[in-house]
Amino acid sequence: MSHQSPDAHARVTIPQIQAWAHSGRRLVMTTAYDAPTARIADAAGVDMLLVGDSVGNVCLGFENTLPVSMAMMNHHLEAVARTRPTALLLADMPYLSFHLSVEDTLRNAGGFLQRGAAGVKLEGGAKRLPMIHALIDAEIPVMGHLGLTPQSLNAMGGYKVQGRVKADAIRMLEDAQRLQEAGCFSLVLEGIPADLAARITETLAIPTIGIGAGPHCSGQVLVFHDVLGLSPDPGPKFVRRYAQGFEDLRAALAAWAEDVRAGGFPDARESYTLPEAVRPAVAQWNP
Numbered sequence: 001m002s003h004q005s006p007d008a009h010a011r012v013t014i015p016q017i018q019a020w021a022h023s024g025r026r027l028v029m030t031t032a033y034d035a036p037t038a039r040i041a042d043a044a045g046v047d048m049l050l051v052g053d054s055v056g057n058v059c060l061g062f063e064n065t066l067p068v069s070m071a072m073m074n075h076h077l078e079a080v081a082r083t084r085p086t087a088l089l090l091a092d093m094p095y096l097s098f099h100l101s102v103e104d105t106l107r108n109a110g111g112f113l114q115r116g117a118a119g120v121k122l123e124g125g126a127k128r129l130p131m132i133h134a135l136i137d138a139e140i141p142v143m144g145h146l147g148l149t150p151q152s153l154n155a156m157g158g159y160k161v162q163g164r165v166k167a168d169a170i171r172m173l174e175d176a177q178r179l180q181e182a183g184c185f186s187l188v189l190e191g192i193p194a195d196l197a198a199r200i201t202e203t204l205a206i207p208t209i210g211i212g213a214g215p216h217c218s219g220q221v222l223v224f225h226d227v228l229g230l231s232p233d234p235g236p237k238f239v240r241r242y243a244q245g246f247e248d249l250r251a252a253l254a255a256w257a258e259d260v261r262a263g264g265f266p267d268a269r270e271s272y273t274l275p276e277a278v279r280p281a282v283a284q285w286n287p
C-alpha cells in the first residue's frame, strides 16, 4: 500500500506524520475540495489532504481567498470526509473565521473536527497566538502558516515573496519558534527564500511543509489543480505541472462531442434493448 503500512485501513495520524519527518522521510500534502479530488490524491498515496481555502479561487470563481466562508469550507470538507481518506485530513480556516473571538474560533475549528478533519491550519504568526493557544487547549491540532499568507493579500500589496529583508526574516524565525512553543504540530512555509526556509526547518523540531519555500523543508504542498495542470493559467513560479489536465480533459470532451454529432455515440455497447417478447407490442403501438 501507499503508506507502507501492514493495515491498509490505518489512517495517517499526526504522531505518524511527525515520526516520518523525524526519520527523514519527506512529507507530501495536496489539496482536496470534493470527493473525486480526495479519492485521486488518496489513491496516489499523499500523506496529508488539505481542504484549502484556495477552494475559493480554484473551484468557486473568486479572485482570491478572502470571500470564502465557513459554510463553503464545511460543504467541501464534508464531501472530502465522506470518502474516508487514509491521508491525514486537515481543514484550512478561512478569512475572519479565527479573527473575531476565541469563542468563534473554537466553534469554527471544532466544527471542522466534528466533520472529520483531524486538525486545522490557520495563517499568521505571533498575532494569532491567543487563538492558537485556545485551539490547542481544546484538543484541536493546529498547523501554522507563515510567509506569503494569501489572506494578507491587501496588507502585503499583492502575492509577494516574504522574508527578504532582515527584520522580516528574523521575525519569521521568531514566529516559527513561538508557533512551535504554542503547540502547533507543523507549519506551512509559503513564498519565502529557500535559505530562510532551511534555517526555520533546522531550528524547529516540528515538520515544515513548503510551497514556494525551496527544497529544504520537511515536506511539500501544492494545490491539486496546479500539480495536474487543471488550472487555466500556469500559476506561480513555484508550481510544477505533472499532467496537462486542462488540455487532456478538454480534448477528451471534444472527442465525445464529435462522436455525438457524428452519430457514433452511443452504440450497442452503451445501449439497452427491449426483451424479445415486448418488442412486437412496442413496434405495433400507434398514437
Ligand SMILES: Nc1nc(=O)c2c([nH]1)NC[C@@H]1CN(c3ccc(C(=O)N[C@@H](CCC(=O)O)C(=O)O)cc3)CN21
Binding pocket: 054, 057, 058, 065, 148, 150, 159, 160, 161, 191, 223, 225, 226, 231, 235, 236, 237, 238
Ligand atoms: N491555484 C492556486 N494555487 C496556489 O498556490 C494558491 C491559490 N490557488 N490560491 C491561494 C494562494 C495564492 N497563492 C499565490 C498566488 C500567486 C503567487 C505569485 O504570483 N507569486 C509571484 C511571486 C512574486 C515575487 O517574486 O514576489 C510569482 O511570480 O511566483 C504566489 C502565491 C498561493 N495560493
Ligand SMILES: CC(C)C(=O)C(=O)O
Binding pocket: 031, 050, 051, 052, 053, 054, 055, 092, 188, 211, 221, 222, 223
Ligand atoms: C496551498 C495551501 C497551503 C493553502 O493554504 C490552500 O490551498 O489554501
Ligand SMILES: [Mg+2]
Binding pocket: 052, 053, 054, 065, 092, 150
Ligand atoms: Mg489556504
